Amino acid sequence: MVCVRFRRDVAIVGVGMTRFGELWERSFDDLFVEAGLEALEDAGMGGDEIEAMYVGNMSAGRFIDQEHVASLIADRSGLTPIPCTRVEAACASGGLAVRQAILAVASGMYDIVLAGGVEKMTDVTTEEATATLATAADQEWEAFHGVTFPALYAMIARRHMYEYGTTREHLALPPVKNHRNATKNPKAQFQFEITVEQVIESPLVADPLRLLDCSPVSDGAAAVIVCPLEMAKEFTDTPIVVRATAQASDSIALHDREDITTLKATVEAAKTVYKQAGVEPEEVDVAEVHDCFSIAELVAVEDLGFVEKGEAGEAYHEGMFEIDSDYVAVNPSGGLKAKGHPVGASGVAQVVEIVEQLRGEAGKRQVDGAEIGLTHNVGGSGGTVVVHIFERAD
Amino acid sequence: MVCVRFRRDVAIVGVGMTRFGELWERSFDDLFVEAGLEALEDAGMGGDEIEAMYVGNMSAGRFIDQEHVASLIADRSGLTPIPCTRVEAACASGGLAVRQAILAVASGMYDIVLAGGVEKMTDVTTEEATATLATAADQEWEAFHGVTFPALYAMIARRHMYEYGTTREHLALPPVKNHRNATKNPKAQFQFEITVEQVIESPLVADPLRLLDCSPVSDGAAAVIVCPLEMAKEFTDTPIVVRATAQASDSIALHDREDITTLKATVEAAKTVYKQAGVEPEEVDVAEVHDCFSIAELVAVEDLGFVEKGEAGEAYHEGMFEIDSDYVAVNPSGGLKAKGHPVGASGVAQVVEIVEQLRGEAGKRQVDGAEIGLTHNVGGSGGTVVVHIFERAD
Incomplete structure (x- = not known):
């Protein structure tokens, strides 16, 4: 890079x-x-x-x-x-x-x-929306054979469960947290709580992913x-500085990757952005990450270096990514899952949330003392990733 | 700008x-x-x-x-x-x-x-291609009512004929020149000549535009x-310098414009690019302009300042834009009309042609002594225009 x-x-x-x-x-x-x-x-x-x-x-x-x-x-x-x-x-x-x-x-x-x-x-x-979302995948090698986007992430989830012992309950934890956060966000699509049981019992979409594992249309x-x-300062009392920005690409199709439990483009972009900003992952106070599916958030917190590979499930179990966590708050806005996912807007809305958090203007979902924020935006199943780091200017 | x-x-x-x-x-x-x-x-x-x-x-x-x-x-x-x-x-x-x-x-x-x-x-x-090309127009105000792209440019042509006395024969001249030029371009889609009579007698698409007024799929x-x-110099003996680049936008729909015989975005981008390059229109030796329809080339040479408004038809009649003209050679490649118009590629292919011309490597279609070249690329009916000026570095 x-x-x-x-x-x-x-x-x-x-x-x-x-x-x-x-x-x-x-x-x-x-x-x-x-x-x-x-x-x-x-x-x-x-x-x-x-x-x-x-x-x-x-x-x-x-x-x-x-x-x-x-x-x-x-x-x-x-x-x-x-x-x-x-x-x-x-x-x-x-x-x-x-x-x-x-x-x-x-x-x-x-x-x-x-x-x-x-x-x-x-x-x-809904059928047309599903077909259009599948145009983000490799048409010749994936979509033409009937693979939809939930199916691609279901394969990632299955392999993550196999490799690292991630459980069905672990998968449910990011959506449950994100719905809870969204109750504090007046602009979110789903301002209501859900339980682990509701996620696990919701209709099957692509095994193991169920309806409540998936972000909405x-x-x-x-x-x-x-x-x-x-x-x-001409325009605001609380400018938010861009500390770094990075973009990386990867094979558009899953089968071309050595390891589908990680998004290499996230790892590459994160490496660049941390180096450029002079920031370590543990210094990030608040992050908006790309949780198009529950498994995507588990993989994201690993690839961004917030936890070791394979340990996301347990970290969620311990509440490490809650708004009031001592560690890093992840998706205080409700994320793609509960805030909503108008696909072209999501990456910008992530930045809006981080700016409001770093200004201290995030209302009921404010992360106390947030100084450094990160956004993580994924195209397709990881063919493109964009990561930014922001900081409050004082 | x-x-x-x-x-x-x-x-x-x-x-x-x-x-x-x-x-x-x-x-x-x-x-x-x-x-x-x-x-x-x-x-x-x-x-x-x-x-x-x-x-x-x-x-x-x-x-x-x-x-x-x-x-x-x-x-x-x-x-x-x-x-x-x-x-x-x-x-x-x-x-x-x-x-x-x-x-x-x-x-x-x-x-x-x-x-x-x-x-x-x-x-x-062809029906799907026509519908897709119409997505470049304003859906709510133009395409939903059945207007296709040839129809939009036909309205521009009719008004140009009314305002400036441009004739049906004038419209035929850019396609005839561009087909002649394309016979010298081994990468062109249509490497054969056509006559004014053939253009005027070709099937009607949107009055006054006929099949041979239109660039192909x-x-x-x-x-x-x-x-x-x-x-x-590490990579080539003949680098071509970018003297200037400009981009401008205009209303996407025709009805919102004061005057549809001109593309305001071309005028704006040209003004910027000439100023930035310190070049006058008459100093340009070779230009690749956006001739998606015959009328588009007539309007382009006017908007780019190669001739006064309304005088393009007569200028073509006098042969001012031929490869061997003393003035400026326009579309020596064959243009969109005869070289072909794979829409996303056309703006890049224009630059390829100008680079080959300024290097003196354009073979049988070489413009003698070309030192300054211009490209002019239009989105839709003029909602976006990009203009570049290039010069051979010596």
Whole structure:
């Protein structure tokens, strides 16, 4: 991995997001504009300050028959003729949009950039949504043979159980925690608690994964505003500094990997990001990680170095990742599982949560004394991973 | 428009592209890998030098049921774990990929970056291809009402004829020139000449546009390798310098524009790029412009300042844009019309052509003494435009 050479420090000065859920009354562009306006308002900006935009979106082409969404968004936001660029890496599209914005400002190319993510998934049938989500996998080697996304992660789960003794109960623990956290998040899709028993007895999707192991189909958008740290105090009293950003790729198909109990792209991106930030995993206070399925969160906390390989199940059993843990709070927002997972928006919403946590503005789900935060966004079954580290500037 | 602050000069040191056409025997990833390998070979590289990749692709999600194509491409190229990012802006996706690579190197973020573009359009029916191309337009205000892409450009043509006296014969002149040029391009889809009469008598698509006014549905890929100018001589004797790059957006729908005989995003991007490069339109020796329809080329040469508004038809009649013209050669490659238009690849292929022209390696279609070249890539009906200016480094 190449260490990115930052020309200047970068901060997040505004964040916004819509409620996540089945938002029948809202269109794709309504959602983006709502999140963008909230971010502008948060930064005390009117809009003319924005020099460029990056938009993360996975598949508007299939979900709403609309490609060229960056043009649509620049148009509906009233921000033409500024450059607006869509980036796509399946469920990591949002993380990638934030990364492009950070790099554009860090390089000195622009001063003020808005990065947003948006997905409108509920205008199609469940079958169509499942088929579209499967376009994140290798079509020729995986999807054409009937493998859906839950099936890919089910294979990861089975192997993790076999290799490390992870149990069915262990798998249930991240969803139970995330639903509990989501009761404290007014923008979450599922603001109710679930029990381990409910997870284990919910309908089977792809053995061993059941309905309550899986993140939902959602609509939603999120946006952040990035600028040079030296300008940040013009817009906010609590700028959040980007300490590091990394992106890595891996084989798109599972069968090409030496070990499917780990996402190599997470390991690579984490290695780069910790080195660049000069931060050890144990120094992270709060993390939003990519829990598209219960097993994904267990694998993530291992690959990010929060626990040794194979020990995630027990660590969850001991409550190491709760909001009030002495260790690291994982997915205080409710995560993809309970906050909702509008795929192109999720990576941006993770950054929104971490910024609110580091500002101390996360309300009932506030992680006490959070100073260092991390986001971890995965595309497909690990073909793309984006990791950022943030810190409160004092 | 914001002028991009370049940290260091950037050069193109390798180019490659597949033949464009109906390539039934080749898959999406075959195409990208072929173009990428040709670019590496051209630069005398093995592949390990590449630090990051950008991929332009419009709609693999609909054409081949595959999103997350950047991961697929990093995988099939054997270049994991380097970051690989897909950008999309309909038919301007390729130009955007080149722009992102230029900015990434100019900023000092990376040294050696590969930008590619690819589209595999012939695996679906013509009806499906037409519907997918219409996703570049505004779904709610245009496509849902049955407007296809030829229909949008037909409205532009009708208005141009009404305002400026442009004739049906004028419309035929760019396709006739581009087919003639393509007979000299061994990678072009249509290597045969056509006459004005043949254009005017070809089947009606959307009045006044006929079949031979329209670019084809194509498969193909193209790739370029970008590095700092100071490193360029390690890889080539004839580095081509990027003098400027600009991107602009406009309303995605035609009805929101004051004047549909001009693409405002072209005018904005051109203004920026000429200023940044310190170049006047009349200094450009060779240009690859976005001729998705005959009218598009007439509008482009006006918007780029090669002729006054409304005078393109007569200028074509006088032969001002031929390969052997004393003025500026436009689309010596054959353009989108005759070289072919695999939408995500076209913006990259334009850069490949200009690099070969400025190197003096364009064979029978060489523009004598070409020193300054321009590319002009349009997304949709002008919602996104990317313009670059290149010059031979001596």
